[in-house]
Amino acid sequence: MIDFEPPLRLHLDGNALIANWRLLKGQGVADCGAAVKADAYGLGAREVVKRLHNAGCRDFFVAHWGEAAAIADLVPAGSISVLNGINAAEIPLIRRLGAIPVLNTPDQIRLWKAAGGGACNIMLDSGINRLGIGPAQTEAALFDGLEIDILMSHLASADEDSGQNAAQLANFVEIGREIRAKRRSLANSAGIFLGTDYHFELTRPGLSLYGGIARPEMAESIQPVVRLSARILQTRQLETGERVGYNGTFTCPRQMRVGTASLGYADGYLRAFAGNGSAYHHGRKMPVIGRISMDLVTIDLSISPDLKEGDWVDIVYDLAKASCSTGLSQYELLTNLGTRFERQWT
Amino acid sequence: MIDFEPPLRLHLDGNALIANWRLLKGQGVADCGAAVKADAYGLGAREVVKRLHNAGCRDFFVAHWGEAAAIADLVPAGSISVLNGINAAEIPLIRRLGAIPVLNTPDQIRLWKAAGGGACNIMLDSGINRLGIGPAQTEAALFDGLEIDILMSHLASADEDSGQNAAQLANFVEIGREIRAKRRSLANSAGIFLGTDYHFELTRPGLSLYGGIARPEMAESIQPVVRLSARILQTRQLETGERVGYNGTFTCPRQMRVGTASLGYADGYLRAFAGNGSAYHHGRKMPVIGRISMDLVTIDLSISPDLKEGDWVDIVYDLAKASCSTGLSQYELLTNLGTRFERQWT
Numbered sequence: 021m022i023d024f025e026p027p028l029r030l031h032l033d034g035n036a037l038i039a040n041w042r043l044l045k046g047q048g049v050a051d052c053g054a055a056v057k058a059d060a061y062g063l064g065a066r067e068v069v070k071r072l073h074n075a076g077c078r079d080f081f082v083a084h085w086g087e088a089a090a091i092a093d094l095v096p097a098g099s100i101s102v103l104n105g106i107n108a109a110e111i112p113l114i115r116r117l118g119a120i121p122v123l124n125t126p127d128q129i130r131l132w133k134a135a136g137g138g139a140c141n142i143m144l145d146s147g148i149n150r151l152g153i154g155p156a157q158t159e160a161a162l163f164d165g166l167e168i169d170i171l172m173s174h175l176a177s178a179d180e181d182s183g184q185n186a187a188q189l190a191n192f193v194e195i196g197r198e199i200r201a202k203r204r205s206l207a208n209s210a211g212i213f214l215g216t217d218y219h220f221e222l223t224r225p226g227l228s229l230y231g232g233i234a235r236p237e238m239a240e241s242i243q244p245v246v247r248l249s250a251r252i253l254q255t256r257q258l259e260t261g262e263r264v265g266y267n268g269t270f271t272c273p274r275q276m277r278v279g280t281a282s283l284g285y286a287d288g289y290l291r292a293f294a295g296n297g298s299a300y301h302h303g304r305k306m307p308v309i310g311r312i313s314m315d316l317v318t319i320d321l322s323i324s325p326d327l328k329e330g331d332w333v334d335i336v337y338d339l340a341k342a343s344c345s346t347g348l349s350q351y352e353l354l355t356n357l358g359t360r361f362e363r364q365w366t
Numbered sequence: 367m368i369d370f371e372p373p374l375r376l377h378l379d380g381n382a383l384i385a386n387w388r389l390l391k392g393q394g395v396a397d398c399g400a401a402v403k404a405d406a407y408g409l410g411a412r413e414v415v416k417r418l419h420n421a422g423c424r425d426f427f428v429a430h431w432g433e434a435a436a437i438a439d440l441v442p443a444g445s446i447s448v449l450n451g452i453n454a455a456e457i458p459l460i461r462r463l464g465a466i467p468v469l470n471t472p473d474q475i476r477l478w479k480a481a482g483g484g485a486c487n488i489m490l491d492s493g494i495n496r497l498g499i500g501p502a503q504t505e506a507a508l509f510d511g512l513e514i515d516i517l518m519s520h521l522a523s524a525d526e527d528s529g530q531n532a533a534q535l536a537n538f539v540e541i542g543r544e545i546r547a548k549r550r551s552l553a554n555s556a557g558i559f560l561g562t563d564y565h566f567e568l569t570r571p572g573l574s575l576y577g578g579i580a581r582p583e584m585a586e587s588i589q590p591v592v593r594l595s596a597r598i599l600q601t602r603q604l605e606t607g608e609r610v611g612y613n614g615t616f617t618c619p620r621q622m623r624v625g626t627a628s629l630g631y632a633d634g635y636l637r638a639f640a641g642n643g644s645a646y647h648h649g650r651k652m653p654v655i656g657r658i659s660m661d662l663v664t665i666d667l668s669i670s671p672d673l674k675e676g677d678w679v680d681i682v683y684d685l686a687k688a689s690c691s692t693g694l695s696q697y698e699l700l701t702n703l704g705t706r707f708e709r710q711w712t
Contacts, residue, residue, distance in 0.1 A: 022438075022463050024431040024456055058632035058660055059705070083661035084628075084706060085370040092368075104628060104661065105599055107676050110370055117368050125600050127675060149610045150626050150662055151600055177613050184614055253451055254471050254497055264495045267523050268530055280496050282430075282450060286404035286701035290694075314404055314697055315429035315450065316496055329473060330453050348636070351660055355632035356702055359405070360430060 027251035027282035029332075030361040032063055036243035038075045040229050043241055047212050050219040053079030055208070055226030057087055057103065062288070062357040063230055063246065067365055069094050072229075079170075081224055085110060088119040101141050101170065105151070111135045120169060124151045126162055133165060141170040142201065146191035147184060148176040155195050163199050170222060171201035178210035178218075179234055185214055210234035232350040233340040246354065248335040248361075250283035250299075255321060255329055264318050265310025269294070277321045281333055284315040288356035289335070292346035293317075299333040306333070373597040373628035375678075376707040378409055382589035384421045386575050389587055393558050396565040399425030401554070401572030403433055403449065408634070408703040409576055409592065413711055415440050418575075425516075427570050431456060434465040447487050447516065451497070457481045466515060470497045472508055479511060487516040488547065492537035493530060494522040501541050509545050516568060517547035524556035524564075525580055531560055556580035578696040579686040592700065594681040594707075596629040596645075601667060601675055610664050611656025615640070623667045627679055630661040634702035635681070638692035639663075645679040652679070 045052035054077050055061075060068035069080055069091045080100045082088050088100045097118030105124040106114060108131055114121060115135075122141040123129050132140055142163070145152030152173060153162075173192045177184040192206055204220035209228035211218045213235045228234050231245040258278050264270040272278075281299065283289050289297070289312060297308035299319045310318045317335075321327050336342070339350040346353075391398035400423050401407075406414035415426055415437045426446045428434050434446045443464030451470040452460060454477055460467060461481075468487040469475050478486055488509070491498030498519060499508075519538045523530040538552055550566035555574035557564045559581045574580050577591040604624050610616040618624075627645065629635050635643070635658060643654035645665045656664045663681075667673050682688070685696040692699075 022435045022459050024435060024459055026432055027430065027450065058630075061660075062632070084373065086372055086706070089368045089370060104373065107597075113368050113370055125675060145602075147609070147614075148612070149602065149604060149608060149624065150659065150664060154602060176609070176611065180613060182613070184609075251453075256491075256495065256500060258495060262495060263493070263522070263530070265522065266494070267526060267528075268493075278495065284404075285695075285698050286408075288702070290698055290702075313496065314407075314701060318496060329471060349631075352631050352636055355660060355704075356634070356636075358701075359705065360432070 026360055026362040027253070028287060028361050029249045030063075030357060030363045031247040031249065032067070032363055032365045033243070033245050033247070034071045034365050036231065036245045037068065037071055037229060039243055040231065040245065041072055041075055041077060044209065044212050044223065044225045044228060048216040048219040048223070051079065051222045053077060053081060053205070053222055053224040054229055055081045055224055056091070057081060057083040057226070058355045061226060061230045061351065061354040063354070064363050065091050066094060067363070079222060079224065085114065085117070085119070089117055092117055092119060098139065103143070103151070106131060122172070125153060126157050129162055129166065137165065137167060139167050139169050141172060142166070142168050142199065144171065144173045144192060144195050146173040146188040146195065148174055150174070155191065158195055158199070160198055168199065168201035170203045170205050171196050171199055172205040175206065175208060175211045178208055178214060189218060208234070213237055227351060230354055231339055232354065239340065244338070246337060246357070248283070248337045249332045250281040250317070250335060252279045252281050252327060252329055252331050252333060253316070255279045255327065266313065267311060270310035277325065278309065279319045279321040279327060279333075281317050281319055282315065283317050283335060284313050286314045287358040287360055288353075289317065290346065290348065290356070292348055293342075296345040298336045300336060301327055301333050305336070372706055372708040373599070374633060374707050375595045376703060376709045377593040377595065378413070378709055378711045379589070379591050379593070380417045380711050382577065382591045383414065383417055383575060385589055386577065386591065387418055387421055387423060390555065390558055390569065390571045390574060394562040394565040394569070397425065397568045399423060399427060399551075399568055399570040400575055401427045401570055402437070403427060403429040403572070404701045407572060407576045407697065407700040409700070410709050411437050412440060413709070425568060425570065431460065431463070431465070435463055438463055438465060444485065449489070449497070452477060468518070471499060472503050475508055475512065483511065483513060485513050485515050487518060488512070488514050488545065490517065490519045490538060490541050492519040492534040492541065494520055496520070501537065504541055504545070506544055514545065514547035516549045516551050517542050517545055518551040521552065521554060521557045524554055524560060535564060554580070559583055573697060576700055577685060578700065585686065590684070592683060592703070594629070594683045595678045596627040596663070596681060598625045598627050598673060598675055598677050598679060599662070601625045601673065612659065613657060616656035623671065624655065625665045625667040625673060625679070627663050627665055628661065629663050629681060630659050632660045633704040633706055634699070635663065636692065636694065636702070638694055642691040644682045646682060647673055647679050651682070
């Protein structure tokens with residue numbers, strides 16, 4: 021297939037990724053893994069896993085078995101945990117792959133034992149009521165004979181100062197008291213900043229590895245990893261009163277120089293950016309105007325008379341601020357980044 | 367790579383796709399092309415192009431050259447138009463590929479001529495002020511010697527009963543009066559329903575091919591093409607007062623049976639579905655409860671005591687209704703559908 025240069029880029033900062041991992045790891049003495057599910061939150065799991073593994077990360081968490089298979093040539097299979105559990109039909113493939121299942125239900129535990137057992141992780145539900153073995157299901161016999169590496173649970177409200185955090189911590193300790201495991205793990209990115217009580221032997225951040233600010237106190241220390249840029253496809257001079265884009269939602273309040281750049285909601289730059297998005301070039305900030313199209317965005321270039329067709333502009337993509345202005349979560353801002361970007365790692 | 371069965375599916379109805387194309391084509395006597403940019407609005411461009419080509423479609427529109435290259439083995443390259451224009455560096459590759467550029471600016475026209483010309487399409491800007499040659503730029507000499515197949519423009523407000531539609535139609539006719547081209551094209555899905563004045567020789571729908579309702583009068587005739595289903599990973603019984611999901615936003619008002627299914631915002635099922643999404647099984651509709659997670663969604667299964675772990679549920683995904691309830695456009699609901707689905711065509 022002929023290889024064209026994509027007109028939009030995701031600039032990914034490998035040093036910032038590693039710095040974030042080290043910062044999160046450095047909050048305590050626990051080991052620090054990495055959630056790389058959903059293609060490493062949209063950044064590209066293979067490149068993320070290579071870099072974090074080189075930096076010393078030894079535990080990777082994905083949601084699906086297919087996600088484990090997609091990185092299993094990069095790291096020892098036993099360092100990959102699959103969060104979303106197992107079913108009977110896929111056990112032969114799981115054995116072949118060698119990644120470690122996270123068992124979420126008594127049935128999954130029985131299934132795993134019946135299939136011969138081996139290393140596994142166990143998810144306890146300490147209060148999110150989503151995946152995991154609940155308090156009423158933990159009779160000791162269930163866990164007999166299991167070779168448990170990580171006994172884990174997941175926090176629902178670690179990004180808030182909520183009483184639910186301490187309650188989940190207490191539940192996790194209580195439910196897990198009689199269960200033998202090599203390591204325990206509770207904290208996601210935000211949970212790491214709740215204090216070392218939440219760390220146990222292993223933490224497993226995701227969002228903040230990739231530059232997301234999971235709690236306000238991280239804002240100064242977590243570095244952005246993702247930067248977006250797009251090529252200007254066309255510039256034009258518009259008169260006062262002319263309308264721009266779908267449904268003519270923007271009317272020029274004065275003569276304006278407008279540029280159309282190669283980025284749209286199909287790339288994850290959703291219509292929620294209309295009215296609040298912006299681009300910049302040589303430190304000059306230029307507002308996005310009108311509706312976001314599927315493949316295109318229009319920008320007021322008036323303060324940048326030098327910008328011309330073929331030039332590139334950076335797109336403002338501060339995760340925390342964009343989340344406030346668009347109503348999308350920082351997670352969605354990452355995981356919806358599409359497949360048309362050229363992903364450039366530095 | 368070991369091939370696991372994905373726990374979430376996009377069921378794609380090839381007959382509905384073709385029926386929609388025929389319906390749109392049948393609104394007049396013009397030929398009917400297909401917008402297949404953004405991976406055919408998230409459905410998968412290769413499968414869409416094969417099916418529409420078999421049905422008789424002979425004009426395919428993409429945004430990027432990379433998108434043209436990705437389907438160029440399926441149809442004659444000359445039947446693919448690339449909407450987002452050209453730049454000097456990619457002309458040798460464009461020549462090799464053979465797909466047809468849509469020239470959007472005087473500079474692009476001069477570039478194409480200087481590179482030897484050949485078949486091209488021209489985008490006129492009749493009022494959306496996004497891409498295309500504006501009224502002030504159409505001196506006759508610019509078009510001399512061009513071998514223009516399609517002279518086109520794009521409607522900004524075809525989904526509304528807006529005066530802008532007639533104004534754009536008049537502008538298109540006026541600006542294009544002196545430009546010689548084999549065919550003219552103005553109408554997208556919604557534009558087709560503005561009447562045959564808008565059809566010229568070729569229409570080029572996108573959204574409604576894929577089941578989107580671009581104008582209310584299409585609601586009865588356009589067929590849904592996309593259906594979502596997800597595997598239930600876990601079920602649990604919850605007591606009154608227990609909280610579900612991130613930040614515990616949902617509190618059980620009674621004893622409930624809750625299921626966690628394999629679908630999340632990383633798959634395009636955004637958090638905007640919280641509080642209004644639902645699943646169904648054997649005609650029973652079951653509300654989505656709590657926040658949508660990255661890879662998971664929780665569902666009130668109380669009315670479906672028979673549903674168990676490993677079973678599949680359908681996810682309600684009526685594009686027009688979901689657009690109203692989530693605030694996302696029908697286009698975004700399609701183009702954000704992620705890569706983890708198994709795309710099953712019937």
